[in-house]
Amino acid sequence: MEKSRKNMENNFTQFHRPFINDEEINEVVATLKSGWLSMGPRTIQFEDDFRNYIGADYSVSVNSWTAGGHLSLEAFGLKPGDEVIVPTMTFPATAEIVYYFGAKPVIVDVDKDTLNLSISEIEKAITKKTKVIIPVHYAGQPADLDEINQIAKAYNLKVIEDAAHSLPSYYKGKKIGSISDVTVFSFYATKTLCTGEGGMICSNNEEFSERTRLMRMHGMNRDAWKRYSDACSWYYEIVAPGFKYNFTDLQAALGIVQLRKVDQMLEMRKHIASLYTKELCGNEFISLPVIKSDRETSWHLYPIRLNLEALKIGRNDFINELKDLGVGTGVHFMPVHQHQFYKDSLSLNNSDFPVANDAFERLISIPIYPGLTDAEVTKVIEAVNHLTKKHSR
Numbered sequence: 117m118e119k120s121r122k123n124m125e126n127n128f129t130q131f132h133r134p135f136i137n138d139e140e141i142n143e144v145v146a147t148l149k150s151g152w153l154s155m156g157p158r159t160i161q162f163e164d165d166f167r168n169y170i171g172a173d174y175s176v177s178v179n180s181w182t183a184g185g186h187l188s189l190e191a192f193g194l195k196p197g198d199e200v201i202v203p204t205m206t207f208p209a210t211a212e213i214v215y216y217f218g219a220k221p222v223i224v225d226v227d228k229d230t231l232n233l234s235i236s237e238i239e240k241a242i243t244k245k246t247k248v249i250i251p252v253h254y255a256g257q258p259a260d261l262d263e264i265n266q267i268a269k270a271y272n273l274k275v276i277e278d279a280a281h282s283l284p285s286y287y288k289g290k291k292i293g294s295i296s297d298v299t300v301f302s303f304y305a306t307k308t309l310c311t312g313e314g315g316m317i318c319s320n321n322e323e324f325s326e327r328t329r330l331m332r333m334h335g336m337n338r339d340a341w342k343r344y345s346d347a348c349s350w351y352y353e354i355v356a357p358g359f360k361y362n363f364t365d366l367q368a369a370l371g372i373v374q375l376r377k378v379d380q381m382l383e384m385r386k387h388i389a390s391l392y393t394k395e396l397c398g399n400e401f402i403s404l405p406v407i408k409s410d411r412e413t414s415w416h417l418y419p420i421r422l423n424l425e426a427l428k429i430g431r432n433d434f435i436n437e438l439k440d441l442g443v444g445t446g447v448h449f450m451p452v453h454q455h456q457f458y459k460d461s462l463s464l465n466n467s468d469f470p471v472a473n474d475a476f477e478r479l480i481s482i483p484i485y486p487g488l489t490d491a492e493v494t495k496v497i498e499a500v501n502h503l504t505k506k507h508s509r
């Protein structure tokens with residue numbers, strides 16, 4: 117709090133600021149006054165609102181994407197020794213959940229333009245042990261879902277979409293969350309709908325959904341909040357060794373209000389993206405995100421790539437100089453295969469990931485979020501243009 121206030125006073129444009137207004141604050145206060153702090157009526161309302169917004173049959177809220185991914189693999193019955201295909205351009209949580217089962221994440225390279233799962237790499241990675249594919253919709257742009265679902269059908273594999281970045285995104289006119297077996301969203305603090313921490317599992321499969329609902333709450337055959345409401349008795353039984361992964365009404369208070377504005381927030385991010393694209397497309401020292409014509413991105417991120425061959429500066433120094441000019445940035449992502457743990461435990465060869473390696477050296481995510489002013493966007497554009505000119509070869 118103190119730091120962010122200082123940043124604002126110093127005129128520093130942060131990489132991200134949550135878009136929380138009085139509406140959210142009032143709903144949180146009303147929740148505190150209501151007496152239901154953990155999972156309760158607001159959680160149920162948020163699940164219903166979310167399912168209706170997405171157009172999925174079932175929605176189960178959880179305390180993070182990571183928990184939702186874990187429960188999804190559990191419901192699919194992942195076993196030790198099974199393999200799960202994961203793109204290297206993601207936050208490591210996408211791969212980490214596979215380890216929980218003694219199974220093996222098979223990390224693959226990505227498409228040069230979109231940094232999404234490469235279809236040819238998936239086909240090369242499939243073995244008799246492959247059970248699941250987890251496509252990540254990098255920065256918000258949907259992966260090649262038709263091809264991925266076709267491959268999954270041909271090899272009898274499950275698909276869990278990692279939609280941590282894609283609320284809302286569209287693939288061939290359909291909202292992400294309504295297409296594959298299972299889609300998991302994240303409501304982490306920097307995401308397009310934020311509840312601090314949180315996630316949602318959307319699916320069109322009742323049995324799957326019921327299993328995740330059971331396992332998010334200790335494997336209890338009756339939700340805890342119902343035990344304490346007027347209608348129900350104290351009695352419950354544990355029918356499986358589950359987890360403590362539930363969402364809370366305090367988080368739902370934020371989620372319900374944020375969901376009402378999610379389309380409006382998308383428009384705000386689209387506006388910023390269009391300014392960046394218009395003003396930076398003439399800069400030959402960088403390349404901009406490539407969005408395929410049959411899909412729409414949530415614009416969770418706006419990752420630019422430096423044309424290093426034409427510059428005398430590397431990515432990390434460029435980021436430091438942007439910071440000196442009052443612009444905060446991020447890097448999405450250091451590829452999974454470059455993290456020491458994954459490199460060692462999976463005996464990965466850096467040379468097997470030429471596309472991700474090349475992109476990683478160049479990537480900088482510049483600020484994009486509702487509440488970023490046009491003046492700040494102009495400042496970011498000017499800072500990028502100034503530094504590329506200053507450091508051009």
Ligand SMILES: Cc1ncc(COP(=O)(O)O)c(C=O)c1O
Nearest residue numbers: 180181182206207209280302304
């Ligand atoms: C692509 C991707 N997948 C999964 C996650 C994990 O989400 P959570 O923090 O809600 O567990 C993140 C979080 O940054 C992410 O970016």
